Amino acid sequence: MMFKQGPARTSGHESASERIVYVVDDESDVRRSLGFFLKAADFLPRPYLSGEDFLADAPDLAPGCVLLDIRMPGLDGLTIIERLGSRLKRLPLILMTGHGDIGTAVRAMKLGAVDFLEKPFEEPVLIEALERAFSMLSRDVEEDRERREAERLIEGLTPRERDVLALLSDGKSNKEVAIALDLSVRTVEMHRATMFDRLGVRTLPEALRLAFRAGMDLGQPAAAH
Numbered sequence: 001m002m003f004k005q006g007p008a009r010t011s012g013h014e015s016a017s018e019r020i021v022y023v024v025d026d027e028s029d030v031r032r033s034l035g036f037f038l039k040a041a042d043f044l045p046r047p048y049l050s051g052e053d054f055l056a057d058a059p060d061l062a063p064g065c066v067l068l069d070i071r072m073p074g075l076d077g078l079t080i081i082e083r084l085g086s087r088l089k090r091l092p093l094i095l096m097t098g099h100g101d102i103g104t105a106v107r108a109m110k111l112g113a114v115d116f117l118e119k120p121f122e123e124p125v126l127i128e129a130l131e132r133a134f135s136m137l138s139r140d141v142e143e144d145r146e147r148r149e150a151e152r153l154i155e156g157l158t159p160r161e162r163d164v165l166a167l168l169s170d171g172k173s174n175k176e177v178a179i180a181l182d183l184s185v186r187t188v189e190m191h192r193a194t195m196f197d198r199l200g201v202r203t204l205p206e207a208l209r210l211a212f213r214a215g216m217d218l219g220q221p222a223a224a225h
Contacts, residue, residue, distance in 0.1 A: 019134060020064030024048040024080070025096070026072040034067065041127060051075035055083055058091065063141055065133040066093040070104055070116075078104065081111045088112040089140045092133040096121075150214035153199050161195040162216070164188060169208055 021043045023034050031047040038045040046064070048054040052074055054066075070077035077095055084091060095116035097105045105116035114136060115129045157165070160181075167177040178188045201207045 019043045019130075020046055020062055021130065022046045022048060022054060022061065022064055022066045022091070024051060024054045024066060024072075025069040026050060027069075030069070030096075037123065037126075041123075043130065051077075051080040055080060058084060058087055061091065063090040063137055065130055065137065066091050067096060068093055068113075069096045070108065071098065078108055078111065081108055081113055084112075089144070090137070092137050092140075094129050094133055147213055147215075150210045153210055154214040154216050156198050157195060161191050161198070164191045165195060165207060165211060165216075168192070168204055169211065 019042065021038050023031050023038070023045050025031050025034070025047075026049055028049070031049065035045040035047060044064075048057075051068075051072060055075070068077050068080060075083075081088070081093060084093070093113045095105050095108055095113050097116050097118050102116075102118070105113070109116065114133050117126060117129060154162075163181055164177055167180055172180065174185050174188045174192065177183075178185045181188070183191075196202065196207060199207050199210055201210065
């Protein structure tokens with residue numbers, strides 16, 4: 001049996017379309033029972049009968065949680081996790097293990113899996129693991145959205161505005177920036193004001209937070225002396 005007896009819980013605060021669960025298991029009975037349970041618990045199950053099929057679709061999958069059997073014909077769970085690589089942030093993975101697989105499950109968590117469940121597991125335990133995974137996913141998706149927005153804003157700066165931002169980040173005053181870039185203080189002030197407008201910020205700390213979020217190199221600007 002997949003489940004021990006126990007009442008299922010649902011959070012009720014998200015729609016099923018936002019809570020996709022990819023079930024990767026070669027046993028049809030497991031996929032079927034998990035599918036019924038997940039639907040009843042307000043998740044949206046998407047079954048896969050092999051790791052190969054799942055990996056083939058992974059680049060185009062919507063963010064969601066993955067329930068992965070660690071031992072299957074063909075690719076095993078560890079190999080699947082290794083091949084997912086950076087996609088694990090958008091596909092947080094929970095392993096389903098047998099009694100003899102705990103050591104393997106621990107190694108899988110070191111590779112990026114977020115949790116493991118030892119079969120047979122209780123329904124509330126599965127729900128709790130999924131809630132943790134979806135909570136992590138929500139944070140990661142939001143961080144990714146903020147990073148992409150910051151990158152878009154930083155890319156909209158002119159090279160000179162980037163130079164000004166880099167020097168300001170080094171603690172230099174407008175006058176020191178002007179000297180470094182061989183500009184007038186007034187010109188530096190204009191670049192600074194325009195830069196703030198482009199970034200939609202009012203203060204230097206706000207501008208720097210965007211730059212760091214976007215991964216902008218705030219080292220010595222090429223134009224500086």
